[in-house]
Amino acid sequence: MASQDKLTQRPDTLSALLTPPLLKVDGLSVAYGRRTVVDDVGFDLARGRSLALIGESGSGKSTIAKAVLRLLPDGAHADGRIAFNGQDILKQPERHFRTLRGRAIGFVPQDPANALNPVRTIGAQAQEAAALTDEPNKALRKALILDTFAEVGLDNPGRVYDSYPHQLSGGMLQRVLIGLAVLPRPALLVADEPTSALDVTIQKRILDLLSRLQHDLDISLLLITHDLAIASERADKLVVLKDGTVQEAGRTQDVFSAPSSAYARKLHADVPALNPDRYAPLRDPGFHRLDGREGTATKIAVEGVSKTFSVDGKSLTAVDRISFSVAAGTTHALVGESGSGKTTTIRLLLGLDEPDAGRITVSGETISGSDRTSQRAVWRHLQLVYQNPFTSLDPTWSVEQLVREPLDRYRIGTVAERRAQVREALANVGLGDHLLQRKPGALSGGQRQRVAIARTLVLRPDVIVLDEPTSALDVSVQADIVEVLLSLQANLGLTYVFVSHDLALVRQLAHTVSVMRKGRIVEHGTVTDIFDTPRQPYTRALLDSIPAGVHASQTATHKAANLRQEIFA
Template sequence: MTIALPSARKATVPAPALLRVHDLSVSYARTTVVHEVSFAIPRGGSLALIGESGSGKSTIARSVLRLLPRGVGRAEGRVELDGTEVLGLSEGAFRPLRGRRIGFVPQDPSHALNPVRTVGAQAHEAAALAGLRDAREQREAILDVFSRVGLPDPRRAYDSYPHQLSGGMLQRVLIGLAVLPRPDLLVADEPTSALDVTIQKRILDLLADLRADLGIGLLLITHDLAIAAERTDEIVVLKDGRVQEAGATRAVFAAPTSPYTVQLQADAPALNPDRYRRDLDDRGVDAWTTDTASARIDVSGISKSFVVDGTARPAVSGVSFRVPPGTTHALVGESGSGKTTTVRLLLGLETPDAGRILVDGQAVTGRPDAELHGIRRHLQLVYQNPFTSLDPTWSVGRIVREPLDRYRVGTRRERSTRVTEALDAVGLPPHLARRRPDALSGGQRQRVAIARALVLEPDVIVLDEPTSALDVTVQAGVFDVLRRLQRERGLTYLFVSHDLALVRQIADTVSVLKDGRVVEAGRVDDVLSHPREEYTRALVDAIPSPDLRSSR
């Protein structure tokens, strides 16, 4: 049954606030990290908190949920839920509100569920909060919500332990459990950051349906400005714990008054799709070619199957693509489409069952490890997550120097010089070489990873979701570095991503993978602007595309 939104939203009288935050300040020990933040969300309304890491978004969410660390975090001001001030409530008085009236979707699904209990056993606790007492009725409700959030096999997810599900599947489980009790307010902290664009769209559509049908209010924490612009009514822009700009989402994005908001909007790929297009066009390179001799990477008809439960299951089937020198080719597709397997085959980490892979005319397949060692010197990888790909016990200098040590390049002094040059190439000062990764920001860590890949002066760099864990401004800075290095050194990039808006910005050509097969390939503008295949159209349609000129 559809529940109409409060009529006050259509009148001139302001709707009563479901959540009202007034002059909220939050301190950790003696350091204030949030300064006098105020906003309100009516029943059925939505508001996005946006800003870079460290801006205070998640701290505000934890304050609303009363999840600040005990004895360390202190919140002052007022937080009202349906007119009741909740900061002053005892934990015993507030606990019944958390889960029933205020749902929460955390950012990191890998730490949110008990690893020694099945997903179904934990889901029954959420079903009990919904007032369902019969175990069979609870199970039916759980399976129904798992289906609604896009889990392909709800019964399998129900019977699985958390480690048996992918990160994207776990995130969908958490969203399902949060909405199962039908709370009044849903606090979602980066709820779609780990999801493919099509699943992301399904989740956002689901949240929109819940708002319309049940009057659920949504507090969305996100660094994806396109999602905020497309999916929320109001927006609060934060920097260093202070409000830079706030108001109706369409008005803020159509005519931002804060320089910080202007910068964020310029750095968002979906809101600025032509950022690098002139740079790409000015090179005069024909990136779509069938000429094998001119290709830096030549992948021809590769296939790979893995045995699962005694059955051979194809991961990649007949994949082919070519990448000329100095260009960027993107592999896109949903999880399980074969992107990662293709990369592992290219790097020689797996052996294809059929097909051929050439890098600079040299075969990667069928070579002994000693020969592959030499090829890999010119074929480097930048991993997805800068927070886990760098050894936390090593200094930055040692991390960047390690490939030189492994290949025994130059003298000790020459290696130190090359480390300094690599750090300078990615815009990092030499004094950072003495620091460890935990003393760096996310953007600095990813630049260290790029420096490590550059230090051997490779011809080809594989970029595996290199900025998915970074804010848009930091992401833009990293890609500014990558574009400059490509111009200066003629580097060839293979870019793996599920962010089609970013692919449209930085890639020359693209292969769209589905179930291990290439379903469409060509120049980026041709494929993404005029997709021929239904699957490609679904991916493109899922890209957030807010119309900032029209009223919401």
């Protein structure tokens, strides 16, 4: 038994080579109408092993997953061969393949909020998955569902069964989806960006759960992700995609440690967890301001601030006596899990809510308690970049209208001067005049977020609040936006308050950090102090959740090799 365990843990053994792969893709091409989006893709996945498809949006990852699941939209056409258990599923009639989908091939979608019906209980939807087990007894199916919910780490499975989706957290909903996918005990599990919208600690728990289930149930895992660090920790093999073609493929250790293609090397360089000091020269001016070399004054002061809300007749303290300050020309990060108080803090800072106690000042001006005229004057110098560029920009307006609107509202300058300031703001974020008449729908995700940043810059503010400004973007686009933000700070002396659950990105961008938990600041200091010598167990838990990828050290390599065997506690 011990020798067999060794064989199943090594993808390059004779046993792995002789056993036919569970999934084999040969010469796969997919076209939407006349447009080819996947071209001549091939890979294979052994039983009980894991493979990650990685690449940016538009690289073809999700299209390949849909082809494997036979869920391509109308008008799409797939050529080539996708063999599952030796049978070409592309040639099978839909009625035959329908017996495999859900039973033998499971699927974990990206967004649990959209994947579950909001007006039906979790239990009612789980019964549909349980029906795939061919167990005729409804009571026994419910027992199987509850056992599976417990298996995926959901406390009080009975309450989850009776709940509606809106009554559960994002992490709980994602566990529900994983539970529904593994309930029929499929041989293959396709997971499409299963953690992209989750906090870093929840992300680690979900990935640990997938690794454990893969090991315990001998499931093959096809992981779709744009995060090279996650892929390198969780997959035995990698396939790197760009514009629908394979740039490189192979064992994770080989691709990760010595990528041969220029694109894979760029992806590696853009992962924050792997390159914490990438922007060190751009951040240095902020550190110089922070340590007083330039006599920098305090730009933001938050002193003993508290905020309580009434929810269902009960009092909920969202922020509890927090204090921090931000030096002019530096970046201060607020980090913590969902519900830690980050969003309430920035709403108080922006004057959108009034604190129950304490004081907030920006450039010496008090935010809370100001009249509308005074607050309007403060807002001109205190701007916000929203999280999602796909929803924060009016889709019916041109780029010029979007960026000019703040100038129009404050009646700044003449028409000609406003046009000049719009062009200057766009140039500051690396966008040209040729985009002025385009609408958001004609822009990429990175271009949209640059427009959102230009919109905040056009008023020439002193302080910008960045609310998860890159969470909706691919890692390469994220890297471009971070470089833009740090370049602007270095050149213009801007002060940032950065809210994020991506601690690896915080290390690249911030100068100081406040760690929040349940409305309180549990630790505060420079980014070096917090990341290198955290004092609080909660901070250490957050930092331990950062995917680190495959490292050269023996300890890290051993840990990565055994992640699939860890037992989730």
